[in-house]
Amino acid sequence: MPTGRRTGPTGRRTRPAGRARRTAAASALGGVLLAGALAGCGGQDTGTPARTGTPRTPNASSFSGELPSALASSASAAVSSASVSASAAASSASARASEFEASVEAETQRRNAAAEKELKKVHGRGNALAEVGMTGIPRAETGGILAVRVTITNKTDSEASYAVQVDFKDADGKVVETRYAAAERLRPGKKEQPIVFSHRPPEPRLTPVLAKAQRY
Numbered sequence: 001m002p003t004g005r006r007t008g009p010t011g012r013r014t015r016p017a018g019r020a021r022r023t024a025a026a027s028a029l030g031g032v033l034l035a036g037a038l039a040g041c042g043g044q045d046t047g048t049p050a051r052t053g054t055p056r057t058p059n060a061s062s063f064s065g066e067l068p069s070a071l072a073s074s075a076s077a078a079v080s081s082a083s084v085s086a087s088a089a090a091s092s093a094s095a096r097a098s099e100f101e102a103s104v105e106a107e108t109q110r111r112n113a114a115a116e117k118e119l120k121k122v123h124g125r126g127n128a129l130a131e132v133g134m135t136g137i138p139r140a141e142t143g144g145i146l147a148v149r150v151t152i153t154n155k156t157d158s159e160a161s162y163a164v165q166v167d168f169k170d171a172d173g174k175v176v177e178t179r180y181a182a183a184e185r186l187r188p189g190k191k192e193q194p195i196v197f198s199h200r201p202p203e204p205r206l207t208p209v210l211a212k213a214q215r216y
Contacts, residue, residue, distance in 0.1 A: 108194075115163035115182035119212050126214035131155050132164055134210055137195070139202070146198040148208045152183040153191040156215070160186055165212040166196045170204055177206065 119126070131154065137147045152162045161184045168177040177200050183192040198206060 111182035111184060111194075112180040114184075115165070115180040118163040118216055119165050119180070119214055122212060122214045124212075126163075126212045128162055128213040128215035129210065131215065132162070132210060132213040134166070134208060136208070142197075144202050146200070146202070146206055146208070147195055149193050149195050150181045151191060151193050152181070152186065152213075154183075154186040154188050154215075157188050159188065160215050162186065163212075163214045163216065164210070167209045167211040168198050168200065168206040169209055170206055175211075176200065178211070 131152065133151045133153075135149045135151065137149055139145065146168070148166065150164055150166065152164065154160050154162075162182060164181040166179050166181065167175045168179070170176050177198055179196045179198070181194040181196050183194070186192060196208070198208070200206060
């Protein structure tokens, strides 16, 4: 039975015309694509790798605007740690200030006690009245407390220490309070200005008087 396939003059089977045309078209298209590819590669080499795809814009919906939980926790811990450190530093500074104030007060009390002890040996008003002066401090600057600035100046040619006694007298001239001031190892020509405070109430008014001054 005939199969419908054509044979050539040599007896070989021939392809149908439609298939032959499709094959030819595919070959031609392949040639065009190949030529285009060669043309694209035939230009000058710029050293820049060819892009293999079109860049895509990230999907904005994938960003929440917040740190991932692990990073957020770390940031929160860092802030908390910094706050604790700052608070600790402030507390430490306050403690150091209190310690310094206490040490200054303790040193003042020690000096005043030494001055009182030294003046108990003195008969009369002492040998340094000419080297000690007093100036009143306005009550507006002391919150109403009676205070005087004692100026001790070493007018000798050698180092010396000084003990000063200040009496606070009432209107009748009676001594109602006694305070002390001191300057230790004061070099020649140098001066110190300790402040003496009355611990009595503002009223009745008292008058500070330089009672004794001893150089030793």
